Amino acid sequence: MPSFTNLTRGNEIGANSYLLELDRQRVILDAGMHPKLTGSAATPALPRSAARRADAIFLTHAHLDHAGCLPLAQLAQPDAPVFMSPPTRHLAEPLLFNSVNVMQRQREELNISEYPLFTRHDVHEAMKKWRVCPLNRWHNLGGEPIEPKELARRHGDAELSLIKKTPRLRANQAIFRFHHAGHILGSVMIELQAADRRILYTGDLCLHDQTLMMSAAVPPGPFDLLVVETTRGAQPSERGVTRGLVEQELLAAIRTVFARGGAVLIPIFALGKTQEILAMLHRARRRGDLPADTVPHIGGLGKVFTQAYDATADFSARAHRELDLLRDIRPQIFDLRKIARFKPRRGHLYLLPSGMMTENTTSNIIASHFLAHAEDAIFFVGYSDPDSPAGRLRRALADGDGRVTLNPRHGEQPIRSEVRYFDFTSHADREDLLNFIVSLAPKNIALVHGDTAALAWFRQAIPQHLPAANIFIPESGQRIEF
Numbered sequence: 001m002p003s004f005t006n007l008t009r010g011n012e013i014g015a016n017s018y019l020l021e022l023d024r025q026r027v028i029l030d031a032g033m034h035p036k037l038t039g040s041a042a043t044p045a046l047p048r049s050a051a052r053r054a055d056a057i058f059l060t061h062a063h064l065d066h067a068g069c070l071p072l073a074q075l076a077q078p079d080a081p082v083f084m085s086p087p088t089r090h091l092a093e094p095l096l097f098n099s100v101n102v103m104q105r106q107r108e109e110l111n112i113s114e115y116p117l118f119t120r121h122d123v124h125e126a127m128k129k130w131r132v133c134p135l136n137r138w139h140n141l142g143g144e145p146i147e148p149k150e151l152a153r154r155h156g157d158a159e160l161s162l163i164k165k166t167p168r169l170r171a172n173q174a175i176f177r178f179h180h181a182g183h184i185l186g187s188v189m190i191e192l193q194a195a196d197r198r199i200l201y202t203g204d205l206c207l208h209d210q211t212l213m214m215s216a217a218v219p220p221g222p223f224d225l226l227v228v229e230t231t232r233g234a235q236p237s238e239r240g241v242t243r244g245l246v247e248q249e250l251l252a253a254i255r256t257v258f259a260r261g262g263a264v265l266i267p268i269f270a271l272g273k274t275q276e277i278l279a280m281l282h283r284a285r286r287r288g289d290l291p292a293d294t295v296p297h298i299g300g301l302g303k304v305f306t307q308a309y310d311a312t313a314d315f316s317a318r319a320h321r322e323l324d325l326l327r328d329i330r331p332q333i334f335d336l337r338k339i340a341r342f343k344p345r346r347g348h349l350y351l352l353p354s355g356m357m358t359e360n361t362t363s364n365i366i367a368s369h370f371l372a373h374a375e376d377a378i379f380f381v382g383y384s385d386p387d388s389p390a391g392r393l394r395r396a397l398a399d400g401d402g403r404v405t406l407n408p409r410h411g412e413q414p415i416r417s418e419v420r421y422f423d424f425t426s427h428a429d430r431e432d433l434l435n436f437i438v439s440l441a442p443k444n445i446a447l448v449h450g451d452t453a454a455l456a457w458f459r460q461a462i463p464q465h466l467p468a469a470n471i472f473i474p475e476s477g478q479r480i481e482f
């Protein structure tokens with residue numbers, strides 16, 4: 001019986017990793033690192049024994065919580081090829097080398113003796129097994145493309161009857177293809193077929209257009225198993241609030257800050273949101289919605305990821321392909337060596353990592369300079385975990401005494417600057433996601449990648465539309481047969 005096992009260590013937005021056991025083959029879906037935990041607690045429970053040999057590993061996208069433990073998964077499965085989209089290949093390499101650097105630094109700063117969990121050498125070795133596959137094209141687990149013409153000529157329907165009728169694919173050999181997931185550059189959903197089962201794993205999914213990334217390409221159902229992210233399950237979509245409207249609000253807010261002589265800090269992830277906001281800024285400068293001399297700053301890793309957006313523009317599913325982000329926008333690269341002497345500059349916009357989810361990131365360290373001045377502002381543009389510095393700031397504003405501790409090293413300080421939150425999500429709104437789930441008519445649904453409230457909302461909402469579907473919220477280590 002085919003089965004699905006949750007390899008994460010909890011029901012949460014953490015170290016994503018799942019095991020899919022098909023008739024004769026096993027695949028691992030993602031191998032993430034928990035962004036807030038450290039040491040082995042931040043890793044998924046990856047299968048190690050030879051008896052649980054995996055035939056392939058799949059990477060949906062190059063965010064840390066999906067890709068950060070890939071070298072560990074590969075050390076445990078040295079023969080398994082790793083499949084990803086071509087742009088993800090450009091992003092995963094710098095992500096993992098940066099991760100080694102971060103772990104080496106944390107080993108000393110936080111005294112975590114097991115760090116680094118993998119070395120630069122491990123990453124180099126792991127990369128030898130990476131295979132890129134274009135979107136929409138069927139492949140077998142050896143990475144060989146399946147010729148659609150040949151299939152169509154023989155069988156008429158290349159997609160649904162593939163496995164039973166194709167001699168090359170007998171013996172229940174699994175095949176897969178990628179679908180554009182709309183979340184960040186290179187992000188894909190993974191569709192698998194084995195025997196008579198069809199499976200879809202969404203990874204992180206966005207069902208609306210962003211400035212650069214176009215919305216996901218939804219494959220036709222029905223599916224036997226749908227593994228779906230639920231990030232936004234606890235947030236009702238606000239009626240009439242479009243992305244265009246949020247964009248206008250943010251730009252107006254930045255103009256106001258600049259007009260009063262202030263600077264703006266936007267704590268932001270180096271991959272995905274940084275490039276989206278840069279592209280938005282470029283358009284705004286051109287249209288006159290922001291002063292033409294607005295100076296954006298990004299971090300060093302942000303620059304590396306931005307280069308990947310530029311290098312893959314011709315073969316990725318993004319809008320504004322003609323836009324070369326680094327050449328046309330010319331962001332300044334933040335010099336970490338000068339951080340001790342940092343002072344916000346009037347009319348400048350600091351897009352610095354990360355989303356203030358943890359202490360001691362660039363944005364977290366310099367935030368105190370902004371908080372201290374009424375003319376400056378800190379604008380958040382993404383998810384803020386309640387337990388993170390960003391979440392503490394939010395609470396301090398809502399029901400605190402106007403004081404916050406962003407970093408224990410700097411102590412508590414009064415909030416004098418403007419602080420606002422703008423919702424530029426790169427995840428599907430929950431109502432869109434519910435429609436997506438219903439449209440795929442899955443027999444079995446595994447709800448993953450969401451906090452308790454988000455998972456609970458989908459669990460109660462789905463049966464109203466799909467009363468016969470089996471809905472699972474798999475616990476850590478739980479195996480589901482389907």
Ligand SMILES: [Zn+2]
Binds near residue numbers: 063204
């Ligand atoms: Zn992601």
